[in-house]
Amino acid sequence: MERKRSSRHRQRYRKRKTTCDKIKDFIREFIAFMFSNVGIIGLVVGYTICGAFMFQAIEGTEASDDREEAIKDIHSARSKTRDRLWEITQKFNVLEEEAWREQAASEVLKFQMEVIDAINKGYDGVDDVKDLSETSQWSFSGAFLYSLTVITTIGYGNVAPKTEWGKVATIFYAIIGMPLFLLYLSNIGDILAKSFKWSYAKCCLCRGCGSNRDSRSVSPENSVAVQVPEIIDETDEQYEESHIESTLGDSVKDDTITVPVTLCLAIMVGYVCGGAILFSKWEDWDFLDGSYFCFISLSTIGFGDIVPGDQIYASKGLDMSFIFCSMYLMLGMAIIAMCFNLMQEEVIHKFRSCVKAVKNCCSCSGARDDDVDTAPIE
Template identity: 35%
Template sequence: MGRRHRRSKVTRVVNLVKKIIAFFFSHIGLCALVVGYALLGAVIFKAVEGPHEAEIQAQVKAAREKAVDVVWNATFRVNRLDSKQWKKTVLDEVKVFKTVCMQSIRKGYDGKEYGKQAQWTFTGAFLYSLTVITTIGYGNTAAKTYIGKTLTMLYAIIGIPLMLLFLTNIGDVMAKIFRFLYAQSIRLKFRLILWHKKRKAAKIRRANSLVSRLTRGHRVKTDSSVDSFGLGAGADVEDLLTARVEMEQLEVVKNYSNPGITSFQVRETAAAQLESVTVPISLVVFTMLGYLGVGTTIFKVWEGWTFLESFYFCFISLTTIGFGDKFPSTSVSNTDEAQEKLVITSIYLLFGMALLAMCFNLAQEEVQNKTRWIADKFRSKDDDDD
């Protein structure tokens, strides 16, 4: 009895683990896993690299303050008339300060002021984590300690495959959603066409009925049918016949005289298009350019860049080229506004790469269909020649 109880417990635990694993590899689970992994990286790299950055900045600040004090004191201690001695004292202290700066640069000092500018804030570390697993690698922020470099390699080994899985999965889901919305737009278009045709057909039927009664010698009082054609209460047979002639000249009667067949043809066309709906490449390119345009506007306002520079940064980032020659430099500070900018930049990159994966998915499908169509065209041509 005890063995059965233990087996049932083990079975429940195994099933629970399977459910957790299945959830993490679902669409929502993958999103949560990637974001959670990036947050974990932010915590780790901030804890490892943050104190090192603060220590180096503090050392440089202390050396600079010491050099200023030495120069100030030398002005009073050294004979003011002896310029050589004063210059020698100041020069020696400047050399000491230069040595401290060079040592700090080798350890990762980048010239930022202690307590005012820092790369390894939580949001900065989060953006660094994203640039690692997305392989963008701007290079403006990099691990300086041996522990940080080792953790970066281990972090990338797990994070890059996870990110590729995320982009493949989410890109496929977004492609299905986009395809569904495109299909709905096609349905809406044909519904509007059908509504327009039915409305025109009903209008023509009222006009034909009205004119046929008048041609048999009946006078018709003003009603809704007359008003619908813009004829006043004093309309007579000649006016109505003139209206009909004008309509016939416009071929309205010819086009809409049989609404049943027309509606059937519209429905057949809609069904044929919805059966094998594919998003046009032009719409895919327009969507991607629109997203790049949004990012271009944002960074142009933030950084004061030109339109081309902003578009260049967004394109280089989303294609994971990441030269690093452009980066939101004004965001590298400890102010709340700068931290918000880093968060928005991270979200823009993460969603943008998923959108890019969706566009590649849709474009690939369209290219495959076009290639298949061309192959069938040539195959049928060869059969005709035979």
């Protein structure tokens, strides 16, 4: 009877839920999902996309105006230099070669300075104003890469806001985005570390990697069994079978399973080298420049001296270059976080093993001293 009353009471309580309560429950579930592992990924990607649209709207118009002005300045400087060179050629006789060379060099130097000023205003080699929208660094892909470099603290510096609203938006965008991206690295790095540790344990322990099993499956029971060899002889086979099954069944939760530091370093070096090969093909860099760019980016140093699409007449495939770089950075920083997590576990495991070894040595020496003291004197 009491159970029936309680069930009826629950049903009545559920029926009494108002719309406001339902909205509150939905908001709680939504917040819990957004801060879950899947939600964090979507939140970071969505936040970066929103930032891309925001910075494109704020800085895109200003950048286009500056580039139009730079193109007009280049056209004017080019025509003036051409006319001046023709005037110098008509003015000086063929016999006055040195004077002609001096005047021509002066005009060329002026033209070079005007080109530098135009580049500082945003000139990138495009002469037609109609092509500005296709080659702008503040296109959606360029703004997406900029937003990503802000929240990852890479900050190449080759693209920066020039308007007041753009600078203010960057400050508040970074204040919210940096903690969000750190949360993304923590969660995704932990997931990747557990998955990789499970795969490593399954591959190594299933195929009979005795060295890994012996060195990474040491437990307190094993250390006691070492001191009692006759027990090991009786239960060795049963222990090995049960240990392998338990390790494969719950290898992620087992603290004794760790991944070697050398393997983590090999993963990071391989990812950097793979990115170097792809960027060297895509951007016409050599392998050293590609490796340098990948390392500087993934380590969040971000000098900005070498960046994708930062070449004169590099308008072809500029959007794809920005998108590929953004994907490489998001995946790469998660892999770096995974490797750091695994290396931290390995170092802690080694340290604990050393502490246990020291304690065992001290306990063994103490036991021997007690045996010597209690031995009968003949």
